[in-house]
Amino acid sequence: MQKIIILDFGSQTTQLIGRRIRELDTFCEILPYNKFPQDDPDIIGVILSGSPYSVYDPEAFRVDLSQFRGRYPILGICYGAQYMSHTLGGRVEPAPSREYGRQNLTSIDLNNPLFQGFEMGSQVWMSHGDTITALPEGFKTIASTETVHYAAYQAEGEPLWGVQFHPEVFHSSQGSLLLKNFVVDICGSHQDWSAASFVETTVNELRQQLGNDRVILGLSGGVDSSVAAVLISRAIGDRLTCIFVDHGMLRKNEFTQVMEDYKVLGLNVLGIDASSKFFNDLAGVTEPEQKRKIIGRDFIEVFNAEAKKIFNSQSSNSKCRWLAQGTIYPDRIESLNITGKVIKSHHNVGGLPKEMNLQLCEPLKWLFKDEVRRVGRQLGMPEHLITRHPFPGPGLAVRILGDITPEKVHILQEADDIFIRGLREYKVKLSGDEARRVLAAGVPIQQANNSSTEEIEVSLYDQIWQAGVILLSAVRSVGVMGDERTYEHPVALRAVTSTDAMTADWAHLPYDFMARVSNDIINHVRGVNRVCYDISSKPPATIEWE
Numbered sequence: 001m002q003k004i005i006i007l008d009f010g011s012q013t014t015q016l017i018g019r020r021i022r023e024l025d026t027f028c029e030i031l032p033y034n035k036f037p038q039d040d041p042d043i044i045g046v047i048l049s050g051s052p053y054s055v056y057d058p059e060a061f062r063v064d065l066s067q068f069r070g071r072y073p074i075l076g077i078c079y080g081a082q083y084m085s086h087t088l089g090g091r092v093e094p095a096p097s098r099e100y101g102r103q104n105l106t107s108i109d110l111n112n113p114l115f116q117g118f119e120m121g122s123q124v125w126m127s128h129g130d131t132i133t134a135l136p137e138g139f140k141t142i143a144s145t146e147t148v149h150y151a152a153y154q155a156e157g158e159p160l161w162g163v164q165f166h167p168e169v170f171h172s173s174q175g176s177l178l179l180k181n182f183v184v185d186i187c188g189s190h191q192d193w194s195a196a197s198f199v200e201t202t203v204n205e206l207r208q209q210l211g212n213d214r215v216i217l218g219l220s221g222g223v224d225s226s227v228a229a230v231l232i233s234r235a236i237g238d239r240l241t242c243i244f245v246d247h248g249m250l251r252k253n254e255f256t257q258v259m260e261d262y263k264v265l266g267l268n269v270l271g272i273d274a275s276s277k278f279f280n281d282l283a284g285v286t287e288p289e290q291k292r293k294i295i296g297r298d299f300i301e302v303f304n305a306e307a308k309k310i311f312n313s314q315s316s317n318s319k320c321r322w323l324a325q326g327t328i329y330p331d332r333i334e335s336l337n338i339t340g341k342v343i344k345s346h347h348n349v350g351g352l353p354k355e356m357n358l359q360l361c362e363p364l365k366w367l368f369k370d371e372v373r374r375v376g377r378q379l380g381m382p383e384h385l386i387t388r389h390p391f392p393g394p395g396l397a398v399r400i401l402g403d404i405t406p407e408k409v410h411i412l413q414e415a416d417d418i419f420i421r422g423l424r425e426y427k428v429k430l431s432g433d434e435a436r437r438v439l440a441a442g443v444p445i446q447q448a449n450n451s452s453t454e455e456i457e458v459s460l461y462d463q464i465w466q467a468g469v470i471l472l473s474a475v476r477s478v479g480v481m482g483d484e485r486t487y488e489h490p491v492a493l494r495a496v497t498s499t500d501a502m503t504a505d506w507a508h509l510p511y512d513f514m515a516r517v518s519n520d521i522i523n524h525v526r527g528v529n530r531v532c533y534d535i536s537s538k539p540p541a542t543i544e545w546e
């Protein structure tokens with residue numbers, strides 16, 4: 001499979017470069033700047049990302065360009081462009097003022113392969129403190145803005161380009177075209193990385209990898225584990241057994257609905273109602289970390305007990321050797337922190353009994369979230385499963401302050417259901433940059449008037465990262481209903497926009513929508529007499545209240 005290597009110098013937009021390349025139906029790998037893979041016959045081009053550093057910082061990340069220069073086409077973005085220019089004999093200096101935000105390309109070499117199809121005046125997004133003030137010998141300027149003369153360059157007669165702007169961000173209006181020119185026309189991508197080809201190849205590989213073995217998979221109702229399950233079941237059918245544990249703190253009707261969905265998809269699922277165990281063990285516990293520990297421990301106990309049953313029922317010609325997980329690419333990308341140390345995040349179901357000696361099977365490990373969704377659609381999965389917001393493993397337990405009881409969960413489920421249904425039903429029209437941002441984030445446009453970026457219609461639900469209700473069960477306040485005085489709990493609504501949950505902003509929901517939800521909750525949910533909206537961003541707040 002042809003691939004583009006993206007060397008990561010620590011920019012916040014590196015993953016975005018990866019997603020844009022995948023949107024061009026081309027496979028790519030994001031690697032730390034100092035881990036260029038030698039001897040990989042599938043590489044067709046190299047991209048150097050931006051960086052929080054200046055090329056002059058003593059700690060700046062440096063790479064030996066000779067590892068790939070002359071072997072593959074190279075595109076340096078922002079720091080990547082400055083680094084190549086600086087290293088190869090040009091000059092980079094602090095810009096008189098930070099060059100940040102939208103600019104327009106006032107001069108473009110339209111004959112250059114990187115700028116094929118560009119329009120004069122095309123908008124680009126700059127974000128740098130340094131700027132190139134002289135190019136290395138034999139390099140030529142191929143685009144400028146009013147203030148940035150060397151906005152883009154090429155080494156003459158050599159497939160090496162640099163752009164000081166960020167083609168990967170949606171504010172660069174022809175950024176995707178620039179990346180297409182590089183990846184397809186210059187590097188020669190066959191563009192054969194698609195959801196359909198992924199499904200076909202992966203199902204074949206899984207058949208080979210798994211042979212006649214049995215596989216266990218923990219389902220959460222979320223998109224990643226569900227897509228992984230459907231994919232594996234396409235390969236090995238009933239030899240995949242899925243375990244879906246109901247800890248009693250899922251959303252209203254979620255367990256039954258998701259089980260129905262799984263049945264329709266032909267999955268072999270054991271739905272385990274373990275809610276009484278969880279509620280018993282959580283009784284009277286108020287400390288958030290302790291609640292989490294109990295839920296984590298109980299979950300492993302229940303999951304392992306079921307896994308052991310499957311393990312013990314294996315036959316001699318079909319052994320249970322695998323634990324499958326819906327790990328996706330962003331969970332595994334070795335991300336650089338500011339000190340240059342690699343932080344490797346890897347999530348895993350801890351505590352599986354050693355004696356089962358299971359190997360990990362992670363069929364989605366190369367996919368970004370939007371690709372997982374495309375694969376889900378390719379597999380014919382229902383849209384509501386595919387576009388579901390992330391939901392925390394401990395469920396509504398992290399949205400009830402204080403101790404947890406089935407009654408409190410019930411109140412919260414009712415309020416949450418009204419809020420989430422409302423978000424799904426409320427449609428908004430978007431155009432211009434807002435529409436482009438939503439489209440670029442891979443939001444499914446179910447009700448689009450047309451698929452262009454002119455004007456699109458999306459639900460509030462599809463516009464936001466995550467939403468939920470928090471029950472402030474430790475607080476009571478006075479209200480009045482009819483002629484009666486009430487003394488009940490407030491709930492807080494939380495809706496955030498985010499791309500990765502590391503940072504988040506509160507969603508600016510329309511007032512008429514909030515008014516309607518507030519009315520519905522107070523009129524229909526017994527035990528709640530006040531609705532607040534959480535307007536804290538992360539950091540310093542978090543998404544969940546706990």
Ligand code: XMP
Nearest residue numbers: 390391392393394466501538542543544545
């Ligand atoms: P916070 O509250 O830290 O949450 O801003 C960040 C994201 O992680 C989700 N979350 C969890 N997901 N198991 C999960 O699978 C958990 O224990 C857990 N705790 C928080 C949270 O919903 C948000 O998307």
